[in-house]
Amino acid sequence: MVKQERALRTREALIKSAATVFDRDGFSVASLTAISSLAGVSNGALHFHFASKAGLADSVEEAAAERLDRIVTAHEGAVGNALQLLVNTSHDLARRLTEDVVLRVGFELSRDQVREGGGRLYRQWHQWVEGALKRADCEGVLNEVTPEEVAASVVAATTGFEVLRTQDPEWLSHRTITRFWQLLLPRLAAASVLGDLVAAGSRSR
Known part of the structure; x- marks a missing residue:
């Protein structure tokens, strides 16, 4: 032992x-x-x-995938609707990407086109985002948009911030993620819930 x-x-x-x-x-x-x-x-x-080094990189990516799984499940049941859940989780992911080198490098390795089997973390994040938006649609809190279309935009933006962070850490800051949701939520959310959504992340986080 x-x-x-x-x-x-x-x-x-x-x-x-x-x-x-x-x-x-x-x-x-x-x-x-x-x-x-x-x-x-x-x-x-x-x-x-x-x-080998490749095997070690695979293990880093696997460890990052486990971290991502913990992030996306951490807020389940803590907020009133799936849109707020998505906002909160995106803030948490941005913060963890800044703080956790294993998670951050896992995403970097995942976009490396030289290594076989790349893209795992991006697919994992995309699947979760799309699932959260489908839940929001079932809850009636989406405003005449399809979960698939919104998921593509959210994933493109959030992972793009992660890439841009290498040039300027501000891209993954709380302020940047908040501004992103301030712009997007009025387009996504039904009028009945828009006023209750917190772009900066709800305190229940």
């Missing part, structure tokens, strides 16, 4: 170190020696857990 716990801690340390080095140097340039050194383990220990 002790050995298993130690192995798990080592694996988690390597995943975080890999994300940090990928974030700093880029996946192509990042070296396994730099990753193992940052994690405080030998190259042999790294290769015990991961056969």
